[in-house]
Amino acid sequence: MKAALLAAFAVLLLSAGCSGSSSGEPDAVGSSEAMSTSTPVETEPSTSTSSEAEPEPTTTAAAVPTPIPRGTARVTSRRSPPPPERLPAFRAVKIADANYPSGLAAAPDGRIFFSELWGGQIRVIRRDGSVDPQPWADVNAKYGIRWTEFFHGGLSGIAFDPDFSRNRFVYVVTQVPDRKTGFAEKSLIVRYKERNGRGASPRVILTLPAKKFDNTYSLVFGPDGMLYVPNGFLGTRRLRGADALDDVFGKILRVTPTGEAPGDNPYGRRAPRVWASGLKNAFDLAFFPGSDLAVAGENGTVGHDEINLLMPGHDYGYPRHEGITRIRRLTSPMLDFGSRSPAPVGIVYYSGRRYPGLRGRFLMCMNDELGMVALRIRRSDPGRLLGMTSLVDECTLDLVQTPDGSVVFSDAGAIYRLELGS
Numbered sequence: 001m002k003a004a005l006l007a008a009f010a011v012l013l014l015s016a017g018c019s020g021s022s023s024g025e026p027d028a029v030g031s032s033e034a035m036s037t038s039t040p041v042e043t044e045p046s047t048s049t050s051s052e053a054e055p056e057p058t059t060t061a062a063a064v065p066t067p068i069p070r071g072t073a074r075v076t077s078r079r080s081p082p083p084p085e086r087l088p089a090f091r092a093v094k095i096a097d098a099n100y101p102s103g104l105a106a107a108p109d110g111r112i113f114f115s116e117l118w119g120g121q122i123r124v125i126r127r128d129g130s131v132d133p134q135p136w137a138d139v140n141a142k143y144g145i146r147w148t149e150f151f152h153g154g155l156s157g158i159a160f161d162p163d164f165s166r167n168r169f170v171y172v173v174t175q176v177p178d179r180k181t182g183f184a185e186k187s188l189i190v191r192y193k194e195r196n197g198r199g200a201s202p203r204v205i206l207t208l209p210a211k212k213f214d215n216t217y218s219l220v221f222g223p224d225g226m227l228y229v230p231n232g233f234l235g236t237r238r239l240r241g242a243d244a245l246d247d248v249f250g251k252i253l254r255v256t257p258t259g260e261a262p263g264d265n266p267y268g269r270r271a272p273r274v275w276a277s278g279l280k281n282a283f284d285l286a287f288f289p290g291s292d293l294a295v296a297g298e299n300g301t302v303g304h305d306e307i308n309l310l311m312p313g314h315d316y317g318y319p320r321h322e323g324i325t326r327i328r329r330l331t332s333p334m335l336d337f338g339s340r341s342p343a344p345v346g347i348v349y350y351s352g353r354r355y356p357g358l359r360g361r362f363l364m365c366m367n368d369e370l371g372m373v374a375l376r377i378r379r380s381d382p383g384r385l386l387g388m389t390s391l392v393d394e395c396t397l398d399l400v401q402t403p404d405g406s407v408v409f410s411d412a413g414a415i416y417r418l419e420l421g422s
Ligand SMILES: [Ca+2]
Pocket: 278, 298, 306, 316, 317, 318, 321, 322, 323, 332, 333
């Protein structure tokens, strides 16, 4: 069992073009990097005779990947938040108690699914507002997960298949702890099929390497029907960088609903699952409707939390540079929070009619301060943040728009609905 999992892990790394750590630098972090030693050949068959002159074949840590940016929107960077809009007052109305509900998703039939980060169960708020006493799925039990160290790992993101009404597929992501250290060792993206109101037939569609901090916490279906998977990475410049294309750390991955490389990602065969790079921990993302442009937060190391316009093939800087940069091949954030660390987490694009003042805004939650904010960004100038307005304090984890146009969100102990009024 363990060997099979490790094999799947290694195959994934190899298929992403993984190679060894830098030849010139001591590997201070050690063992977890060692298993990814391999040859860096796959996409460069014709360069074998001239490769000695190029740094790439031997020192991938220092290699600068060739970006193939597709998005052409211009980003206008700010060093402080834009002014708030004049919006009506909002309040949070508690609809359920929950134990660290770090992922929320709304079924097309009006049920709300939530994950319990360390408890490892998927739970359901029924249409009548009650919480189903039975879990929809027990992910921890299925995969033998038991958390003893409560860092950045657990059961979080949930996504309904765009065709859920017919195929009943629901996707979740969980980290799995290393049995010795207790810290996250890998992330499993699992597809369930709903039968008789419960999650059945779990199947791992993708296994990603994970670490103590900054892993995968969200799964988002894009307007193109592909699954977008932020995979964070806490590293340093000395080690293999998150912006090198030889691994899946520090990337937004874009895969098919079965976890395969779709064949039309911006870096081609060189990094077949990578859509964008250079993000330490975006946590979540949300698309402009019908677009390949998305908005996401970024959790910097010390300060330099950011709000970014995500475009395919762009490099958002980490770990080479955090915050606003003049390095031309890197893409600066729309907003660099500077010394502040509000810790952006869940984000949605609000398209409903229940709160007219919020229509067309991105709603983003912050884990450390600010709560839920409405981000005003014009579609015609998607790289410019025009307004940031605080709505309620209680949203510190995730949020979702429900089919009736409500916004439902969570903090560490409860789930709430957004309501007009103070
Ligand atoms: Ca950045």
